[in-house]
Amino acid sequence: MFYGIEFDGKHSYKDFGLTISNQNIGNPSKVKIQESIPFSNAKYDFSEIYGEQGYDERTLSYTFNVAYREKAPDFYIYQTEILRWLMTPNRKTVLKDDRIPGYYFLAEVVTGPDNEFKFVGGSLTVNFTAYPFKIAELREGNDIWDTFNFLLDYAQDTNFNVVGVLETNLYNAGVKKVYPKIIASSEMQIVLGNRTYTIPSGTTESYDFSLIPGENKIKILGTGSISFEFYKELI
Template identity: 50%
Template structure:
Protein backbone atom coordinates (compact mmCIF):
# COMPACT_ATOMS: atom_id res chain seq x y z
CA UNK A 1 0.00 0.00 0.00
CA UNK A 2 1.35 3.41 -0.97
CA UNK A 3 1.87 5.89 1.87
CA UNK A 4 -0.10 9.09 2.02
CA UNK A 5 -2.09 11.32 4.36
CA UNK A 6 -5.46 10.86 6.05
CA UNK A 7 -7.58 13.95 6.71
CA UNK A 8 -11.28 14.54 7.35
CA UNK A 9 -12.09 10.84 7.06
CA UNK A 10 -10.36 10.18 3.73
CA UNK A 11 -6.93 8.97 2.60
CA UNK A 12 -5.01 10.45 -0.33
CA UNK A 13 -4.17 7.05 -1.84
CA UNK A 14 -6.82 4.66 -0.50
CA UNK A 15 -9.73 6.94 -1.42
CA UNK A 16 -8.33 8.99 -4.31
CA UNK A 17 -5.48 6.87 -5.70
CA UNK A 18 -2.98 9.73 -5.63
CA UNK A 19 0.58 9.58 -4.31
CA UNK A 20 2.53 12.14 -2.28
CA UNK A 21 5.74 13.47 -3.76
CA UNK A 22 8.95 12.74 -1.79
CA UNK A 23 9.50 16.52 -1.87
CA UNK A 24 6.96 17.00 0.93
CA UNK A 25 8.15 19.22 3.78
CA UNK A 26 7.36 18.67 7.46
CA UNK A 27 8.32 21.95 9.11
CA UNK A 28 9.79 22.15 12.59
CA UNK A 29 8.27 24.58 15.07
CA UNK A 30 10.60 27.28 16.35
CA UNK A 31 10.87 28.63 19.86
CA UNK A 32 9.21 32.01 20.34
CA UNK A 33 11.83 34.07 22.15
CA UNK A 34 11.21 37.26 24.11
CA UNK A 35 14.64 38.81 24.47
CA UNK A 36 15.24 42.15 26.16
CA UNK A 37 18.60 43.74 25.45
CA UNK A 38 20.31 45.68 28.22
CA UNK A 39 21.05 49.25 27.04
CA UNK A 40 24.72 49.98 26.38
CA UNK A 41 25.55 46.29 26.88
CA UNK A 42 26.04 43.09 24.90
CA UNK A 43 23.85 41.24 27.40
CA UNK A 44 20.20 40.27 27.03
CA UNK A 45 17.57 38.55 29.15
CA UNK A 46 15.18 35.85 27.95
CA UNK A 47 11.62 36.25 29.29
CA UNK A 48 10.13 33.50 27.07
CA UNK A 49 9.12 31.39 30.06
CA UNK A 50 8.05 34.24 32.34
CA UNK A 51 4.41 33.10 32.42
CA UNK A 52 4.96 29.35 32.13
CA UNK A 53 6.71 27.00 29.74
CA UNK A 54 8.46 27.82 26.49
CA UNK A 55 6.08 28.60 23.61
CA UNK A 56 6.57 27.57 19.98
CA UNK A 57 5.45 28.92 16.64
CA UNK A 58 3.02 26.98 14.40
CA UNK A 59 4.61 24.44 12.08
CA UNK A 60 4.07 24.25 8.33
CA UNK A 61 3.26 21.10 6.37
CA UNK A 62 3.63 21.00 2.59
CA UNK A 63 2.28 18.04 0.60
CA UNK A 64 2.70 17.89 -3.20
CA UNK A 65 -0.02 15.48 -4.40
CA UNK A 66 0.55 13.79 -7.77
CA UNK A 67 -2.59 13.67 -9.92
CA UNK A 68 -2.47 11.07 -12.68
CA UNK A 69 -5.71 10.04 -14.39
CA UNK A 70 -4.62 6.95 -16.30
CA UNK A 71 -8.17 5.87 -17.17
CA UNK A 72 -9.23 9.28 -18.48
CA UNK A 73 -6.19 11.40 -19.43
CA UNK A 74 -8.17 14.48 -20.41
CA UNK A 75 -7.96 18.11 -19.38
CA UNK A 76 -11.48 18.07 -17.91
CA UNK A 77 -10.70 14.99 -15.80
CA UNK A 78 -7.58 16.67 -14.46
CA UNK A 79 -9.47 19.82 -13.46
CA UNK A 80 -12.20 17.71 -11.85
CA UNK A 81 -9.57 15.82 -9.83
CA UNK A 82 -8.01 19.09 -8.68
CA UNK A 83 -11.41 20.42 -7.60
CA UNK A 84 -12.26 17.24 -5.73
CA UNK A 85 -8.95 17.30 -3.84
CA UNK A 86 -9.25 20.97 -2.94
CA UNK A 87 -12.77 20.51 -1.60
CA UNK A 88 -11.59 17.59 0.50
CA UNK A 89 -8.56 19.35 2.00
CA UNK A 90 -9.97 22.87 2.42
CA UNK A 91 -13.39 21.97 3.83
CA UNK A 92 -12.40 21.60 7.49
CA UNK A 93 -13.86 23.50 10.48
CA UNK A 94 -10.55 24.79 11.80
CA UNK A 95 -7.58 22.56 12.58
CA UNK A 96 -8.29 18.82 12.31
CA UNK A 97 -6.18 15.67 12.81
CA UNK A 98 -3.91 14.95 9.84
CA UNK A 99 -2.23 11.54 9.85
CA UNK A 100 0.91 11.02 7.77
CA UNK A 101 1.71 7.35 7.11
CA UNK A 102 5.42 8.14 7.49
CA UNK A 103 4.82 9.22 11.12
CA UNK A 104 2.99 6.25 12.65
CA UNK A 105 1.60 6.71 16.14
CA UNK A 106 1.17 10.48 15.79
CA UNK A 107 -1.03 13.04 14.11
CA UNK A 108 -0.72 16.72 13.24
CA UNK A 109 -3.49 19.16 14.14
CA UNK A 110 -3.65 21.08 10.88
CA UNK A 111 -5.68 23.29 8.56
CA UNK A 112 -5.27 24.19 4.90
CA UNK A 113 -5.22 27.92 5.61
CA UNK A 114 -2.07 28.74 3.65
CA UNK A 115 -3.81 27.80 0.43
CA UNK A 116 -2.62 25.57 -2.39
CA UNK A 117 -1.00 25.79 -5.79
CA UNK A 118 -1.53 23.69 -8.90
CA UNK A 119 0.82 22.95 -11.80
CA UNK A 120 -0.01 20.67 -14.70
CA UNK A 121 1.00 19.54 -18.18
CA UNK A 122 -2.62 19.04 -19.38
CA UNK A 123 -2.71 15.32 -18.54
CA UNK A 124 -1.00 15.14 -15.14
CA UNK A 125 -0.59 17.65 -12.38
CA UNK A 126 0.73 18.39 -8.90
CA UNK A 127 -1.49 19.97 -6.28
CA UNK A 128 0.71 21.43 -3.52
CA UNK A 129 -1.25 21.69 -0.28
CA UNK A 130 0.15 24.03 2.38
CA UNK A 131 -1.08 23.42 5.94
CA UNK A 132 -0.55 25.35 9.15
CA UNK A 133 -0.35 23.01 12.14
CA UNK A 134 -0.14 23.01 15.91
CA UNK A 135 3.58 23.05 16.83
CA UNK A 136 3.71 19.44 18.10
CA UNK A 137 2.88 15.98 16.82
CA UNK A 138 0.31 14.41 19.15
CA UNK A 139 0.29 10.73 20.09
CA UNK A 140 -2.68 8.79 18.78
CA UNK A 141 -2.83 6.60 21.90
CA UNK A 142 -2.83 7.77 25.53
CA UNK A 143 0.18 7.27 27.77
CA UNK A 144 0.17 4.00 29.66
CA UNK A 145 -1.30 1.96 26.79
CA UNK A 146 -0.02 -1.60 26.60
CA UNK A 147 -0.09 -2.24 22.85
CA UNK A 148 3.34 -3.86 22.60
CA UNK A 149 3.48 -4.15 18.79
CA UNK A 150 3.33 -0.35 18.51
CA UNK A 151 5.86 0.41 21.27
CA UNK A 152 8.71 2.69 20.14
CA UNK A 153 11.81 1.93 22.20
CA UNK A 154 13.36 5.28 21.26
CA UNK A 155 10.44 7.57 22.15
CA UNK A 156 7.90 5.70 24.30
CA UNK A 157 7.92 4.82 27.99
CA UNK A 158 6.06 2.02 29.77
CA UNK A 159 4.31 3.42 32.81
CA UNK A 160 1.23 3.04 34.98
CA UNK A 161 -1.38 5.80 34.81
CA UNK A 162 -4.26 4.12 36.68
CA UNK A 163 -3.99 3.63 40.44
CA UNK A 164 -5.91 2.20 43.40
CA UNK A 165 -5.74 4.65 46.29
CA UNK A 166 -6.35 3.77 49.93
CA UNK A 167 -5.97 6.93 52.03
CA UNK A 168 -2.78 8.26 50.41
CA UNK A 169 -0.48 7.38 47.52
CA UNK A 170 2.55 9.05 45.89
CA UNK A 171 3.08 8.45 42.18
CA UNK A 172 5.37 9.69 39.44
CA UNK A 173 3.91 10.45 36.02
CA UNK A 174 6.38 10.89 33.18
CA UNK A 175 5.66 13.34 30.37
CA UNK A 176 8.06 12.30 27.60
CA UNK A 177 6.89 15.10 25.32
CA UNK A 178 8.21 18.63 24.96
CA UNK A 179 5.37 20.90 26.18
CA UNK A 180 3.32 20.81 29.35
CA UNK A 181 0.10 18.80 28.99
CA UNK A 182 -3.19 18.96 30.88
CA UNK A 183 -4.36 15.44 31.78
CA UNK A 184 -7.95 14.33 32.03
CA UNK A 185 -8.44 12.95 35.54
CA UNK A 186 -10.93 10.11 35.96
CA UNK A 187 -11.88 9.18 39.53
CA UNK A 188 -14.33 6.83 41.21
CA UNK A 189 -14.65 9.19 44.19
CA UNK A 190 -13.58 12.69 45.24
CA UNK A 191 -9.83 13.08 45.84
CA UNK A 192 -7.13 15.67 46.46
CA UNK A 193 -3.98 15.96 44.36
CA UNK A 194 -0.82 17.75 45.43
CA UNK A 195 1.95 18.52 42.96
CA UNK A 196 4.64 20.93 44.09
CA UNK A 197 2.87 24.00 45.46
CA UNK A 198 -0.41 23.15 43.70
CA UNK A 199 -3.31 21.38 45.44
CA UNK A 200 -6.36 20.35 43.41
CA UNK A 201 -9.66 18.95 44.63
CA UNK A 202 -11.00 16.47 42.08
CA UNK A 203 -14.69 15.45 42.23
CA UNK A 204 -16.01 12.09 41.08
CA UNK A 205 -16.02 11.58 37.33
CA UNK A 206 -13.96 13.04 34.48
CA UNK A 207 -12.24 16.37 35.07
CA UNK A 208 -9.64 18.72 33.62
CA UNK A 209 -8.08 21.81 35.15
CA UNK A 210 -5.77 24.41 33.63
CA UNK A 211 -4.23 24.68 37.10
CA UNK A 212 -2.96 21.09 36.99
CA UNK A 213 -0.38 20.37 34.29
CA UNK A 214 2.28 17.75 33.70
CA UNK A 215 5.63 19.30 32.84
CA UNK A 216 8.11 17.61 30.54
CA UNK A 217 9.91 14.93 32.56
CA UNK A 218 9.04 13.62 36.02
CA UNK A 219 5.90 14.75 37.86
CA UNK A 220 5.65 13.67 41.48
CA UNK A 221 2.03 13.67 42.70
CA UNK A 222 0.53 12.86 46.10
CA UNK A 223 -3.03 11.54 45.91
CA UNK A 224 -5.31 11.62 48.95
CA UNK A 225 -8.60 9.70 49.01
CA UNK A 226 -10.00 6.23 48.52
CA UNK A 227 -10.89 4.68 45.18
CA UNK A 228 -9.45 4.48 41.68
CA UNK A 229 -7.88 7.31 39.69
CA UNK A 230 -6.61 7.47 36.13
CA UNK A 231 -4.64 10.17 34.30
CA UNK A 232 -5.41 10.34 30.57
CA UNK A 233 -2.93 12.33 28.48
CA UNK A 234 -1.07 12.15 25.19
CA UNK A 235 2.58 12.88 24.48
CA UNK A 236 3.39 15.80 22.17
CA UNK A 237 6.66 15.77 20.23
CA UNK A 238 8.47 18.18 17.93
Protein backbone atom coordinates in the same frame (compact mmCIF):
# COMPACT_ATOMS: atom_id res chain seq x y z
CA MET B 1 2.57 0.15 -1.16
CA PHE B 2 1.82 3.83 -1.72
CA TYR B 3 2.19 6.15 1.23
CA GLY B 4 -0.10 9.10 1.69
CA ILE B 5 -1.86 11.29 4.20
CA GLU B 6 -5.24 11.05 5.85
CA PHE B 7 -6.89 14.44 6.29
CA ASP B 8 -10.45 15.23 7.37
CA GLY B 9 -11.27 11.51 7.27
CA LYS B 10 -10.12 10.85 3.68
CA HIS B 11 -6.87 9.38 2.38
CA SER B 12 -4.88 10.99 -0.43
CA TYR B 13 -4.17 7.70 -2.24
CA LYS B 14 -7.05 5.43 -1.23
CA ASP B 15 -9.73 8.03 -1.95
CA PHE B 16 -8.15 10.18 -4.68
CA GLY B 17 -5.32 8.13 -6.19
CA LEU B 18 -2.72 10.77 -5.29
CA THR B 19 0.86 9.61 -4.78
CA ILE B 20 3.46 11.74 -3.01
CA SER B 21 6.50 12.86 -4.99
CA ASN B 22 7.91 15.15 -2.30
CA GLN B 23 7.17 16.08 1.29
CA ASN B 24 8.66 18.39 3.88
CA ILE B 25 7.66 18.12 7.53
CA GLY B 26 8.84 21.53 8.69
CA ASN B 27 9.96 22.03 12.28
CA PRO B 28 8.52 24.78 14.50
CA SER B 29 10.67 27.69 15.64
CA LYS B 30 10.93 28.86 19.23
CA VAL B 31 9.14 32.08 20.15
CA LYS B 32 11.78 34.17 21.91
CA ILE B 33 10.81 37.20 24.00
CA GLN B 34 13.95 39.13 24.88
CA GLU B 35 14.66 42.57 26.28
CA SER B 36 17.98 44.38 26.07
CA ILE B 37 19.54 46.06 29.10
CA PRO B 38 20.39 49.73 28.43
CA PHE B 39 24.11 50.43 28.02
CA SER B 40 24.86 46.67 28.05
CA ASN B 41 25.22 43.77 25.64
CA ALA B 42 23.17 41.53 27.96
CA LYS B 43 19.59 40.47 27.30
CA TYR B 44 16.86 39.07 29.52
CA ASP B 45 14.94 36.11 28.09
CA PHE B 46 11.25 36.08 29.10
CA SER B 47 10.30 33.22 26.75
CA GLU B 48 9.34 30.93 29.62
CA ILE B 49 7.52 33.51 31.71
CA TYR B 50 4.37 31.35 31.63
CA GLY B 51 6.21 28.17 32.56
CA GLU B 52 7.38 26.75 29.23
CA GLN B 53 8.97 27.67 25.93
CA GLY B 54 6.48 28.68 23.23
CA TYR B 55 6.71 27.60 19.57
CA ASP B 56 5.42 28.95 16.28
CA GLU B 57 3.16 26.91 14.04
CA ARG B 58 4.85 24.53 11.62
CA THR B 59 4.33 24.01 7.89
CA LEU B 60 3.68 20.60 6.36
CA SER B 61 4.30 20.63 2.62
CA TYR B 62 3.29 17.86 0.19
CA THR B 63 3.63 17.57 -3.56
CA PHE B 64 1.21 15.04 -5.03
CA ASN B 65 1.24 13.36 -8.42
CA VAL B 66 -2.21 13.88 -9.90
CA ALA B 67 -3.65 10.89 -11.73
CA TYR B 68 -4.18 11.36 -15.47
CA ARG B 69 -7.69 11.91 -16.85
CA GLU B 70 -8.23 11.46 -20.59
CA LYS B 71 -11.04 14.01 -20.93
CA ALA B 72 -10.75 17.62 -19.78
CA PRO B 73 -14.15 17.72 -18.02
CA ASP B 74 -13.22 14.63 -16.02
CA PHE B 75 -9.92 16.20 -15.01
CA TYR B 76 -11.52 19.41 -13.76
CA ILE B 77 -14.15 17.50 -11.80
CA TYR B 78 -11.34 15.44 -10.27
CA GLN B 79 -9.41 18.61 -9.48
CA THR B 80 -12.48 20.16 -7.85
CA GLU B 81 -13.01 17.08 -5.66
CA ILE B 82 -9.44 17.28 -4.38
CA LEU B 83 -9.63 21.00 -3.67
CA ARG B 84 -12.95 20.58 -1.85
CA TRP B 85 -11.38 17.87 0.34
CA LEU B 86 -8.42 20.08 1.23
CA MET B 87 -10.16 23.44 1.61
CA THR B 88 -13.43 22.53 3.35
CA PRO B 89 -12.17 22.33 6.98
CA ASN B 90 -12.21 25.79 8.57
CA ARG B 91 -10.14 24.83 11.58
CA LYS B 92 -7.15 22.65 12.34
CA THR B 93 -8.12 19.05 11.62
CA VAL B 94 -6.44 15.70 12.23
CA LEU B 95 -3.77 14.92 9.62
CA LYS B 96 -2.07 11.53 9.70
CA ASP B 97 1.05 10.83 7.66
CA ASP B 98 1.58 7.14 6.80
CA ARG B 99 5.34 7.61 7.25
CA ILE B 100 4.92 8.78 10.85
CA PRO B 101 2.88 5.97 12.42
CA GLY B 102 1.45 6.43 15.89
CA TYR B 103 1.19 10.23 15.72
CA TYR B 104 -1.00 12.85 14.11
CA PHE B 105 -0.88 16.58 13.39
CA LEU B 106 -3.57 19.23 13.73
CA ALA B 107 -3.46 21.12 10.44
CA GLU B 108 -5.40 23.35 8.08
CA VAL B 109 -4.94 24.64 4.54
CA VAL B 110 -5.00 28.42 4.99
CA THR B 111 -3.61 29.92 1.79
CA GLY B 112 -5.95 29.82 -1.20
CA PRO B 113 -5.53 27.69 -4.34
CA ASP B 114 -4.25 30.59 -6.42
CA ASN B 115 -1.00 30.63 -4.48
CA GLU B 116 -0.38 27.17 -3.13
CA PHE B 117 -2.07 24.74 -5.53
CA LYS B 118 -0.32 24.32 -8.87
CA PHE B 119 -1.48 21.79 -11.39
CA VAL B 120 1.64 21.76 -13.54
CA GLY B 121 2.46 18.59 -15.38
CA GLY B 122 0.09 16.53 -13.26
CA SER B 123 1.33 17.69 -9.83
CA LEU B 124 -0.26 19.47 -6.89
CA THR B 125 1.63 21.21 -4.11
CA VAL B 126 -0.19 22.03 -0.89
CA ASN B 127 1.01 23.60 2.35
CA PHE B 128 -0.69 22.91 5.66
CA THR B 129 -0.37 25.25 8.64
CA ALA B 130 -0.13 23.01 11.70
CA TYR B 131 -0.02 23.03 15.48
CA PRO B 132 3.68 22.95 16.49
CA PHE B 133 3.66 19.41 17.92
CA LYS B 134 2.75 15.96 16.69
CA ILE B 135 0.46 14.17 19.12
CA ALA B 136 0.57 10.49 20.09
CA GLU B 137 -2.49 8.46 19.13
CA LEU B 138 -2.19 6.14 22.15
CA ARG B 139 -2.64 7.50 25.66
CA GLU B 140 0.18 7.23 28.15
CA GLY B 141 0.01 4.09 30.27
CA ASN B 142 -1.25 1.89 27.43
CA ASP B 143 0.04 -1.68 27.47
CA ILE B 144 0.25 -2.26 23.72
CA TRP B 145 3.71 -3.82 23.49
CA ASP B 146 3.90 -4.11 19.69
CA THR B 147 3.94 -0.32 19.28
CA PHE B 148 6.28 0.46 22.19
CA ASN B 149 9.29 2.57 21.21
CA PHE B 150 12.27 2.25 23.57
CA LEU B 151 13.58 5.69 22.57
CA LEU B 152 10.37 7.73 22.78
CA ASP B 153 7.97 5.86 25.06
CA TYR B 154 7.80 5.35 28.81
CA ALA B 155 6.19 2.34 30.49
CA GLN B 156 4.06 3.53 33.39
CA ASP B 157 0.79 3.09 35.26
CA THR B 158 -1.77 5.86 35.02
CA ASN B 159 -4.59 4.06 36.87
CA PHE B 160 -4.41 3.82 40.65
CA ASN B 161 -6.36 2.45 43.59
CA VAL B 162 -5.95 4.68 46.62
CA VAL B 163 -6.58 3.86 50.27
CA GLY B 164 -5.53 6.81 52.39
CA VAL B 165 -2.29 8.09 50.86
CA LEU B 166 -0.47 7.02 47.70
CA GLU B 167 2.82 8.47 46.46
CA THR B 168 3.67 7.79 42.84
CA ASN B 169 5.14 9.30 39.67
CA LEU B 170 3.60 10.33 36.38
CA TYR B 171 6.03 10.69 33.49
CA ASN B 172 5.37 13.11 30.65
CA ALA B 173 7.47 11.76 27.77
CA GLY B 174 6.68 14.76 25.58
CA VAL B 175 8.38 18.14 25.19
CA LYS B 176 5.58 20.37 26.50
CA LYS B 177 3.22 20.50 29.44
CA VAL B 178 0.11 18.35 29.23
CA TYR B 179 -3.20 18.78 31.00
CA PRO B 180 -4.52 15.32 31.84
CA LYS B 181 -8.13 14.31 32.06
CA ILE B 182 -8.62 12.96 35.59
CA ILE B 183 -11.31 10.39 36.34
CA ALA B 184 -11.94 9.74 40.04
CA SER B 185 -14.49 7.48 41.75
CA SER B 186 -14.67 9.86 44.74
CA GLU B 187 -13.34 13.24 45.79
CA MET B 188 -9.57 13.21 46.27
CA GLN B 189 -6.67 15.56 46.74
CA ILE B 190 -3.48 15.60 44.67
CA VAL B 191 -0.28 17.22 45.88
CA LEU B 192 2.06 18.23 43.07
CA GLY B 193 5.06 20.40 43.96
CA ASN B 194 3.92 22.95 46.51
CA ARG B 195 0.29 22.97 45.42
CA THR B 196 -2.69 20.86 46.51
CA TYR B 197 -5.53 20.21 44.05
CA THR B 198 -8.99 19.02 45.06
CA ILE B 199 -10.35 16.57 42.49
CA PRO B 200 -14.12 15.98 42.58
CA SER B 201 -15.80 12.67 41.83
CA GLY B 202 -16.24 12.11 38.10
CA THR B 203 -14.25 13.51 35.17
CA THR B 204 -12.15 16.65 35.55
CA GLU B 205 -10.39 18.59 32.80
CA SER B 206 -8.64 21.77 33.92
CA TYR B 207 -5.72 23.98 32.92
CA ASP B 208 -4.92 24.36 36.62
CA PHE B 209 -3.34 20.88 36.83
CA SER B 210 -0.51 20.13 34.42
CA LEU B 211 2.40 17.73 34.04
CA ILE B 212 5.75 19.13 32.99
CA PRO B 213 8.06 17.17 30.66
CA GLY B 214 9.83 14.42 32.55
CA GLU B 215 9.06 13.04 35.99
CA ASN B 216 6.19 14.44 38.06
CA LYS B 217 6.07 13.25 41.68
CA ILE B 218 2.55 13.31 43.07
CA LYS B 219 0.80 12.40 46.30
CA ILE B 220 -2.84 11.30 46.16
CA LEU B 221 -5.05 11.44 49.25
CA GLY B 222 -8.43 9.74 49.41
CA THR B 223 -10.13 6.40 48.92
CA GLY B 224 -11.14 4.96 45.56
CA SER B 225 -9.85 4.70 42.02
CA ILE B 226 -8.29 7.47 39.99
CA SER B 227 -6.86 7.57 36.46
CA PHE B 228 -4.97 10.13 34.39
CA GLU B 229 -5.50 10.32 30.63
CA PHE B 230 -2.92 12.26 28.64
CA TYR B 231 -1.00 12.02 25.37
CA LYS B 232 2.60 13.02 24.73
CA GLU B 233 3.42 15.73 22.24
CA LEU B 234 6.73 15.78 20.35
CA ILE B 235 8.39 18.08 17.84
